Amino acid sequence: MRRLGSLASAINGGPWICRTCVRRQQKAFSQAASYSTKCRKINIIKSSTRVIALVTAAGLGTGSIFYLSEDPREKAQHAYVAAQRTGFVLVTLAICINDYRKTLKASPENEEDWSSILNACHKRCAERTLEAMKRNGSIFIKLGQHLSSMNYLLPLEWTTTFIPLQDHCPVSSYASIEEMFIKDTGVPITEHFVTFDKEPIGAASLAQVHVATMKGSGEKVAVKVQHPALEEWVPLDLALTRFTFTTLKRFFPEYDLEWLSNEMELSLPQELDFAMEGKFAMQTKRYFEALHDSPLVVPDVKWGLKRILVMEYISGHRTDDLEYLDNNGIDRDEVSAALARIFNEMIFGETPLHCDPHGGNIAIRKNGKRGTHNFDIILYDHGLYRDIPKQLRRDYAKLWLAVIDADEKRMRQYSERVAGITYDQFPLFASAITGRDYVSATKSVISARSEEEKEVISGAMGEGLLQKLVQLLGKVPRIILLILKTNDLTRSLDENLHTREGPLRNFMILARYCSKTVFQEQMEIISQQGGLLLPKNLFRLIGAWMSFMRVEVKLSLYEWYISCRRIAHLSPIASI
Numbered sequence: 196m197r198r199l200g201s202l203a204s205a206i207n208g209g210p211w212i213c214r215t216c217v218r219r220q221q222k223a224f225s226q227a228a229s230y231s232t233k234c235r236k237i238n239i240i241k242s243s244t245r246v247i248a249l250v251t252a253a254g255l256g257t258g259s260i261f262y263l264s265e266d267p268r269e270k271a272q273h274a275y276v277a278a279q280r281t282g283f284v285l286v287t288l289a290i291c292i293n294d295y296r297k298t299l300k301a302s303p304e305n306e307e308d309w310s311s312i313l314n315a316c317h318k319r320c321a322e323r324t325l326e327a328m329k330r331n332g333s334i335f336i337k338l339g340q341h342l343s344s345m346n347y348l349l350p351l352e353w354t355t356t357f358i359p360l361q362d363h364c365p366v367s368s369y370a371s372i373e374e375m376f377i378k379d380t381g382v383p384i385t386e387h388f389v390t391f392d393k394e395p396i397g398a399a400s401l402a403q404v405h406v407a408t409m410k411g412s413g414e415k416v417a418v419k420v421q422h423p424a425l426e427e428w429v430p431l432d433l434a435l436t437r438f439t440f441t442t443l444k445r446f447f448p449e450y451d452l453e454w455l456s457n458e459m460e461l462s463l464p465q466e467l468d469f470a471m472e473g474k475f476a477m478q479t480k481r482y483f484e485a486l487h488d489s490p491l492v493v494p495d496v497k498w499g500l501k502r503i504l505v506m507e508y509i510s511g512h513r514t515d516d517l518e519y520l521d522n523n524g525i526d527r528d529e530v531s532a533a534l535a536r537i538f539n540e541m542i543f544g545e546t547p548l549h550c551d552p553h554g555g556n557i558a559i560r561k562n563g564k565r566g567t568h569n570f571d572i573i574l575y576d577h578g579l580y581r582d583i584p585k586q587l588r589r590d591y592a593k594l595w596l597a598v599i600d601a602d603e604k605r606m607r608q609y610s611e612r613v614a615g616i617t618y619d620q621f622p623l624f625a626s627a628i629t630g631r632d633y634v635s636a637t638k639s640v641i642s643a644r645s646e647e648e649k650e651v652i653s654g655a656m657g658e659g660l661l662q663k664l665v666q667l668l669g670k671v672p673r674i675i676l677l678i679l680k681t682n683d684l685t686r687s688l689d690e691n692l693h694t695r696e697g698p699l700r701n702f703m704i705l706a707r708y709c710s711k712t713v714f715q716e717q718m719e720i721i722s723q724q725g726g727l728l729l730p731k732n733l734f735r736l737i738g739a740w741m742s743f744m745r746v747e748v749k750l751s752l753y754e755w756y757i758s759c760r761r762i763a764h765l766s767p768i769a770s771i
Contacts, residue, residue: 283330287324296446298312317353321357334432335432336365365422375502388418389407391407399576401422404419405418406418414497417509418503419506421502433456433459433460462579467502470504472576473496473577475547478546479577489540490533491572494506495507509560510560515691523570527695528700533570534557534572535685537574543588543592544708548681556575559573581674588712591609594613613675628679700753703750707747709746710746711743714743717736718739
């Protein structure tokens with residue numbers, strides 16, 4: 196979903212139109228947005244001042260409810276900091292809303308001036324927001340990191356401004372970690388571990404990881420600890436996030452981003468429960484260990500509490516460390532294919548879907564003991580999983596088979612079943628699920644993207660018309676958003692590997708999983724409708740089996756051909 200193409204075609208569901216027309220329509224949308232905000236007879240400064248006062252009071256109340264200290268001094272200090280955090284957010288929000296309203300009322304002489312004025316406004320507001328996020332930290336860092344990757348939705352000035360947050364992860368002091376251990380386990384760290392490195396080997400927005408040695412066994416482990424300050428501020432920060440998006444919707448109803456805060460409120464409690472993460476990790480570990488020669492490795496969980504998780508220590512290299520892969524004879528294309536199998540298994544198999552497979556959560560290590568592969572794929576951070584309903588998996592499989600067959604009629608049919616996509620919304624959704632422009636998405640997604648297509652996609656995104664996309668994502672079921680997010684992240688992993696065979700092999704792997712899913716559905720229907728004793732079911736079985744074998748034989752022959760070329764030391768084939 197990172198690179199959505201042909202956004203302009205989503206205006207009326209029609210074919211791609213020229214950039215001059217796109218600019219005219221963008222100007223029309225901008226004028227409409229300006230008009231819609233003018234219709235609201237609200238004095239933004241006075242209104243915002245009242246809102247700030249009210250919400251600051253609410254913030255103090257929220258903070259007091261969730262802060263359990265009995266010490267009056269600590270309560271007073273907490274209330275002061277809560278008011279400060281609330282003020283940072285609300286003042287920034289009020290200034291940015293006022294800035295946008297003034298900008299939208301501007302009447303430049305030409306389109307170039309209008310674009311410059313609007314881009315400058317984007318940049319100013321993004322920089323103000325970045326400063327507020329850095330000051331508050333906590334979940335605002337995570338929100339900013341997520342927004343920095345949403346270049347399919349937000350203006351470039353916003354996403355590029357937030358990029359520094361990717362490396363702006365807080366580090367909690369050893370003293371605060373020690374205090375949390377005593378509070379959560381009843382004993383200090385030294386009662387659990389012989390050694391415990393005070394400096395973390397990695398830190399993220401929600402947690403950090405220390406290397407330690409367990410008492411008794413002497414085993415080296417990785418100890419994931421939640422930032423202690425999160426417990427104090429998450430309730431208030433979630434309320435502020437929700438208020439921010441609700442307020443933006445009030446002043447700019449055509450850009451409704453409330454679904455972002457809704458998804459965050461649903462996902463964050465799960466991600467902050469490390470005991471649940473440990474259960475997901477072990478469930479995934481057992482599932483893939485039962486599969487034949489899967490290269491996926493999940494660190495064994497020793498024990499876990501809500502804010503502490505102790506795991507087997509397994510190290511590896513990032514998937515984009517191409518020098519490590521090449522020096523150790525690890526085939527990038529095989530890594531790409533293995534990743535495709537792992538995440539397709541999660542989408543179409545009988546196991547929950549890992550919804551956060553970014554580069555920091557996956558590592559590669561050499562393993563010469565495996566039969567098919569000479570590497571392991573290590574999957575960390577199991578905090579965000581979702582179960583995909585069986586019927587949704589089946590309809591999603593049929594949608595992808597229609598995409599691979601370039602059958603637009605069936606694509607539209609199953610887009611409506613999967614996500615409630617209307618006829619007019621379909622071009623945009625087709626681009627969203629494939630990462631291609633609308634023409635390629637309905638003609639041939641298995642070919643590699645040309646530089647011209649990349650330029651067209653980039654130009655379409657730069658020229659705006661994001662209102663349609665915002666509205667679409669607000670209506671799509673949450674589970675579909677997470678599937679699209681996973682597709683986007685795995686697509687990014689594949690691109691960072693710089694594979695030589697193009698997308699053909701991965702699409703054939705996807706087709707295998709889809710055809711298997713559809714075949715299993717047909718077998719279930721046959722079983723429910725009298726079995727093979729009925730002649731019509733026998734014909735249905737033959738048809739389903741032939742459809743399945745068509746894909747299976749193609750992929751088997753293709754993989755055999757690749758293996759032969761590798762044995763003969765021939766260069767990989769180019770994508771078609």
